[in-house]
Amino acid sequence: MTLNTSVQKSQATVAPVPKDDSQKRQKRMIADHFDRLARAKEDGRKVVYTFVPGNLTELISAFEMLPVLPEINALQSGMRGKSGGYISEAERAGHSEDVCSYVKCDLGMLKSGNIGPTGKVLPKPDLLLLSYTGCFTFMKWFEILQQEYRCPVVMLHVPYQAEGRITDEMRDYVVQQLISEVIPAMEQVSGRKLDAATLEEKMRLSARAENALVRVWESARHRPSPIDGYFGGVYYIGPIFSAFRGTTDAVLYYEELAAEVEDRIARGEGPTTPDGPLGPERYRLVVEGPPNWTSFNEFWRMFSRERAVIVASTYTRVGGLYDLGFRHSPADPIRSLADYCLGCYTNRSLPSRVDLLEKYIRDYAADGFLINSVKSCNSFSAGQLLILRELEKRTGVPGGFIESDLVDPRYFGRANVENRLQSYLQMLDSRRSSRAAP
Amino acid sequence: MSQNHDLDPAQDVVRRAIALNEENGLAGLKAWKATHPGQLAIGHMPIYVPRPLLEAMNCLPVAVFGGGEKEIVRGDSYFQSYICHIPRSTIELGLAGALADLDGMIFPAICDVIRNLCGMWQMLFPHVYCAYLDVPQNFRPEVGGQFYRRELERISKELVARGTTPWSTRSLRQAIRVENERRAALERLTAIRHREPWRVPASEAYLLTRAGSALFAAEHRNLIEAYLEAIPQRTRCGRDNVRVVLVGAFCEQPPLTLIRNLERAGCDIVEDDLQLGFTYLDGAIDEDSPDPLDALVRAFLEKGTATASRYIGNDEKGAALVRRVRRAGADGVIFAAASFCDPALLDQPMLEAALEKAAIPYTSFKFAESTGQFQVIREQAGAFSDAVRLWEAAP
Numbered sequence: 001m002t003l004n005t006s007v008q009k010s011q012a013t014v015a016p017v018p019k020d021d022s023q024k025r026q027k028r029m030i031a032d033h034f035d036r037l038a039r040a041k042e043d044g045r046k047v048v049y050t051f052v053p054g055n056l057t058e059l060i061s062a063f064e065m066l067p068v069l070p071e072i073n074a075l076q077s078g079m080r081g082k083s084g085g086y087i088s089e090a091e092r093a094g095h096s097e098d099v100c101s102y103v104k105c106d107l108g109m110l111k112s113g114n115i116g117p118t119g120k121v122l123p124k125p126d127l128l129l130l131s132y133t134g135c136f137t138f139m140k141w142f143e144i145l146q147q148e149y150r151c152p153v154v155m156l157h158v159p160y161q162a163e164g165r166i167t168d169e170m171r172d173y174v175v176q177q178l179i180s181e182v183i184p185a186m187e188q189v190s191g192r193k194l195d196a197a198t199l200e201e202k203m204r205l206s207a208r209a210e211n212a213l214v215r216v217w218e219s220a221r222h223r224p225s226p227i228d229g230y231f232g233g234v235y236y237i238g239p240i241f242s243a244f245r246g247t248t249d250a251v252l253y254y255e256e257l258a259a260e261v262e263d264r265i266a267r268g269e270g271p272t273t274p275d276g277p278l279g280p281e282r283y284r285l286v287v288e289g290p291p292n293w294t295s296f297n298e299f300w301r302m303f304s305r306e307r308a309v310i311v312a313s314t315y316t317r318v319g320g321l322y323d324l325g326f327r328h329s330p331a332d333p334i335r336s337l338a339d340y341c342l343g344c345y346t347n348r349s350l351p352s353r354v355d356l357l358e359k360y361i362r363d364y365a366a367d368g369f370l371i372n373s374v375k376s377c378n379s380f381s382a383g384q385l386l387i388l389r390e391l392e393k394r395t396g397v398p399g400g401f402i403e404s405d406l407v408d409p410r411y412f413g414r415a416n417v418e419n420r421l422q423s424y425l426q427m428l429d430s431r432r433s434s435r436a437a438p
Numbered sequence: 439m440s441q442n443h444d445l446d447p448a449q450d451v452v453r454r455a456i457a458l459n460e461e462n463g464l465a466g467l468k469a470w471k472a473t474h475p476g477q478l479a480i481g482h483m484p485i486y487v488p489r490p491l492l493e494a495m496n497c498l499p500v501a502v503f504g505g506g507e508k509e510i511v512r513g514d515s516y517f518q519s520y521i522c523h524i525p526r527s528t529i530e531l532g533l534a535g536a537l538a539d540l541d542g543m544i545f546p547a548i549c550d551v552i553r554n555l556c557g558m559w560q561m562l563f564p565h566v567y568c569a570y571l572d573v574p575q576n577f578r579p580e581v582g583g584q585f586y587r588r589e590l591e592r593i594s595k596e597l598v599a600r601g602t603t604p605w606s607t608r609s610l611r612q613a614i615r616v617e618n619e620r621r622a623a624l625e626r627l628t629a630i631r632h633r634e635p636w637r638v639p640a641s642e643a644y645l646l647t648r649a650g651s652a653l654f655a656a657e658h659r660n661l662i663e664a665y666l667e668a669i670p671q672r673t674r675c676g677r678d679n680v681r682v683v684l685v686g687a688f689c690e691q692p693p694l695t696l697i698r699n700l701e702r703a704g705c706d707i708v709e710d711d712l713q714l715g716f717t718y719l720d721g722a723i724d725e726d727s728p729d730p731l732d733a734l735v736r737a738f739l740e741k742g743t744a745t746a747s748r749y750i751g752n753d754e755k756g757a758a759l760v761r762r763v764r765r766a767g768a769d770g771v772i773f774a775a776a777s778f779c780d781p782a783l784l785d786q787p788m789l790e791a792a793l794e795k796a797a798i799p800y801t802s803f804k805f806a807e808s809t810g811q812f813q814v815i816r817e818q819a820g821a822f823s824d825a826v827r828l829w830e831a832a833p
Binding site: 093094095096098099100103130132135136137139140141143144146147153155157159160162163169170172173176177180181349350351353354373375378379381382383384385386390403 | 520525547550551554557569574582585588747752780786
């Protein structure tokens with residue numbers, strides 16, 4: 001019997017980990033959303049494809065339209081073991097091996113019938129909302145999709161925070177585009193006028209959900225941390241980064257989640273992993289970069305087996321940096337949406353990304369930080385080796401470096417990743433021992 | 439043979455262009471700095487930076503195209519293997535002191551790698567002026583134009599704060615006029631390549647164009663005009679080559695040897711997007727505008743070429759490539775993208791689809807600026823050239 005088979009067998013005999021109420025609620029919410037998408041055409045609802053960073057969910061839903069996020073479809077295809085085939089399909093159609101695997105996975109899925117994660121066909125877009133925020137590839141992605149779907153595209157160009165701050169010029173530019181391009185395009189596609197009161201109410205609900213999400217993130221300051229802010233964190237961001245910001249469902253979910261997390265703090269419990277409770281926390285890490293999705297649970301287990309918990313991560317901030325204080329505001333919704341788009345993590349300069357990681361390492365009392373550098377994403381990856389050096393210099397905390405990919409299974413080298421992680425954790429142990437020595 | 443070469447009427451100007459291309463186009467920079475105390479030399483990355491604005495402020499614009507075939511000693515340790523080559527060789531130049539005569543660097547918005555390189559520059563060279571030029575993707579004057587104008591005003595102010603003279607309406611108009619003359623000279627060069635490619639090999643046109651990297655537009659114009667005067671006297675004959683448009687190398691530049699290998703493989707490169715910044719605008723900038731900064735802004739909005747870093751929907755980019763091929767009288771297209779170049783490689787399938795629809799043959803390969811092996815590329819280009827000839831000959 002190979003080691004793999006033995007591991008699979010032993011996992012098969014383990015009783016399923018009981019789900020929290022918030023998990024069950026999230027599952028229902030997402031299933032309902034995909035049901036709504038499946039019925040969109042018969043219900044006469046318009047569908048908007050858009051991206052996670054800089055998404056305008058409140059605005060989309062204020063027009064009663066439904067969002068589809070191709071990045072999320074791609075990562076779900078990765079988790080379901082479908083992405084390899086989809087990527088091959090796109091490469092056969094002429095897309096380069098060198099470029100983003102999310103794009104190729106999405107195109108391959110489209111060419112294979114556009115079946116969503118619940119097994120139902122995703123509706124075609126009525127509008128492509130190209131929110132060009134923090135990622136150049138987004139622009140090309142929707143140029144390609146426009147050729148496939150032949151539907152209207154509206155471009156929202158979000159300037160980059162090269163100096164690490166939002167200037168009036170940037171904000172004015174985004175606001176002008178929202179007013180003169182994006183909202184008119186949505187009005188035309190949806191056939192209705194924007195109702196200011198509806199948008200304000202949605203912004204109010206967003207802020208409530210964001211307050212609760214920040215309670216969840218900041219809970220990781222406790223020892224032991226009650227959450228895993230990366231592997232667990234990607235589940236927490238699901239609703240707020242996709243279709244649910246600005247809804248009562250999101251408020252209920254995040255308030256329920258925050259309460260569960262606070263109960264775990266009261267009980268002195270750590271996070272739940274795919275195999276149950278983590279056990280005594282051994283390492284506290286900060287992670288930069290997106291996870292690998294094709295071997296997500298296996299990747300998580302490499303950490304959880306060592307009782308390494310991720311106390312903060314930057315990937316979980318790509319759809320909004322609420323823990324730095326930003327909240328959607330009903331007082332001036334358009335300006336607030338502009339600030340939201342401008343403030344997403346990948347729209348921040350490299351020096352300000354270093355500042356943020358340094359803050360996380362200090363605020364969350366991390367033993368180390370790890371970069372998971374993904375081949376597909378130059379927005380994240382270009383410059384990460386300098387980030388590594390700079391953080392080590394500033395904090396004295398050792399950094400580790402792992403390479404993988406988002407959804408291309410060819411670039412997840414199991415043994416390589418595990419070896420690097422093991423070596424890194426051994427290095428942390430040895431530093432601890434040398435510090436403890438008299 | 440050597441006697442014939444000596445008799446080439448363009449020999450002197452080509453030699454001058456070669457000399458200007460030494461040290462990655464930075465050969466004359468140190469001397470310029472020594473003879474122009476107090477004036478700033480401002481480097482900029484591809485693709486497009488409005489050089490007339492810098493000239494109007496008495497700054498020398500210096501196009502930086504990376505380190506080419508220079509050996510990388512430290513730059514590789516800053517980038518993963520799946521990042522293109524130009525940022526690592528540019529970092530190498532910076533760390534090795536080869537860019538020490540530059541008083542600043544401008545990084546225009548083109549892709550995520552060049553964008554993040556700007557942040558790396560801020561961290562590695564904190565005492566050097568460093569600006570990110572966020573060019574608009576909204577092309578309406580009152581929206582994207584307004585934003586772009588503010589970007590240009592910001593950079594102007596920052597440079598004045600570093601000691602250069604502010605631009606005036608007069609100085610900017612003059613800089614625009616000279617830029618238009620340079621552009622016109624480059625257009626004449628391209629027209630000859632279309633008409634008589636044997637007189638202007640692409641490898642020579644490349645050298646002539648790149649020689650302007652660290653020259654004021656007027657000097658560059660003079661150099662090109664001297665070449666244009668000399669080449670009609672050339673007695674070379676046309677060859678039975680295929681005529682191709684080279685697409686995709688607008689940022690990281692291929693080695694000159696690669697271009698020569700394509701020529702030796704039977705391809706006359708009659709048009710290309712190499713060093714695209716010099717020919718980014720399709721036509722002249724308005725010289726007579728009462729507001730010359732607005733003229734620069736409008737030129738970018740209205741005359742920017744259809745390239746990968748610019749958002750253009752509705753198949754226009756493919757249509758633009760087909761028009762270029764027709765205008766150049768080309769037989770086909772060679773896609774030559776730098777490895778891991780997102781803009782070029784993501785665009786390519788869309789452009790290929792347009793070519794297929796127009797029944798224009800194409801082939802493609804990838805390169806790195808440091809590529810040293812050309813045999814495979816030469817064979818591929820040779821096979822393409824043969825196939826195109828056969829295609830043409832088919833009944």
